[in-house]
Amino acid sequence: MTTFKSMPVTEHKPVLVIKLGGSLLQKLTSAFYKELAQKTQSGQRVVIVHGGGPAINKQLEERSVSTTSVNGLRVTSPQAMEIVQSTLAGLVNPSLVHELTSAGIRAVGLNGFDDQMLTCTYLDQDVYGCVGEIQTVQTELIQTLMQGGFVPVLSCIGRTKEGMALNVNADTVAAKTALALQAEALLLVTDTEGIKLDGKTQNLLTPEAIKQSISSGDIYGGMIPKVHAAFDCLEAGVASVHIVGESLQGTQISQEVKVH
Ligand SMILES: Nc1ncnc2c1ncn2[C@@H]1O[C@H](COP(=O)(O)OP(=O)(O)O)[C@@H](O)[C@H]1O
Numbered sequence: 001m002t003t004f005k006s007m008p009v010t011e012h013k014p015v016l017v018i019k020l021g022g023s024l025l026q027k028l029t030s031a032f033y034k035e036l037a038q039k040t041q042s043g044q045r046v047v048i049v050h051g052g053g054p055a056i057n058k059q060l061e062e063r064s065v066s067t068t069s070v071n072g073l074r075v076t077s078p079q080a081m082e083i084v085q086s087t088l089a090g091l092v093n094p095s096l097v098h099e100l101t102s103a104g105i106r107a108v109g110l111n112g113f114d115d116q117m118l119t120c121t122y123l124d125q126d127v128y129g130c131v132g133e134i135q136t137v138q139t140e141l142i143q144t145l146m147q148g149g150f151v152p153v154l155s156c157i158g159r160t161k162e163g164m165a166l167n168v169n170a171d172t173v174a175a176k177t178a179l180a181l182q183a184e185a186l187l188l189v190t191d192t193e194g195i196k197l198d199g200k201t202q203n204l205l206t207p208e209a210i211k212q213s214i215s216s217g218d219i220y221g222g223m224i225p226k227v228h229a230a231f232d233c234l235e236a237g238v239a240s241v242h243i244v245g246e247s248l249q250g251t252q253i254s255q256e257v258k259v260h
Pocket residue numbers: 020021022023024051052053189190191192194195196197218219220221222223224
């Protein structure tokens with residue numbers, strides 16, 4: 001059961017949580033950053049959560065450390081965890097913050113250790129090693145930064161109460177953060193323009209249809225943590241969840257199929 005600690009709400013401005021997948025971080029165009037800058041400069045509150053799977057793979061390979069994946073999650077040994085942490089917090093996060101600030105966005109890099117933001121337990125140490133299950137999202141720092149006009153940029157490193165770093169899938173961090181902030185919308189931005197079935201991007205899918213496509217193997221791998229993140233949010237009241245490409249076009253996941 002995840003608990004959320006947040007500030008007493010004095011003003012409730014809508015928040016948009018945008019998760020940038022590692023698969024597209026290197027490929028983001030200046031048009032994308034410009035659009036994001038326009039959103040933030042118009043007063044939209046934005047929190048960015050990022051992954052970095054390909055960058056982690058590169059660093060692991062350079063150090064000859066191999067990892068496997070179970071249910072779309074990286075099985076993370078203590079040795080791999082050091083590389084995950086140093087890659088996400090030391091390379092990917094500063095590089096993204098640089099791109100954002102260059103586009104005029106007042107971005108501030110964070111990870112789950114900052115003000116004890118993401119407190120985790122081990123998901124299942126025997127199966128996954130150093131992978132975290134988020135127990136608490138402390139939003140006070142994020143809220144304070146947004147009130148000051150900054151854009152928090154959060155990498156998906158969690159911490160145990162004892163101060164051990166744990167690897168958390170970035171889609172899950174984005175979903176839990178959206179829930180804690182009672183965000184109006186969650187955008188999971190990835191390298192494909194939404195969920196494709198039979199080669200076609202689906203504009204709208206229900207959780208039921210997605211579960212069937214997972215069983216049939218039409219939704220697999222890195223898409224699985226994304227759709228689970230979407231289900232968690234929809235169940236808990238984040239009204240709008242989208243899996244999109246860089247153009248911000250793609251698939252909306254909704255309990256209801258709209259009839260036009
Ligand atoms: N039905 C599907 N439609 C689109 N992509 C899918 C589907 N099922 C699995 N995928 C895979 O999910 C990938 C996106 O997940 P992932 O690589 O983890 O991205 P990110 O780094 O953005 O989190 C796509 O590139 C694609 O290979």
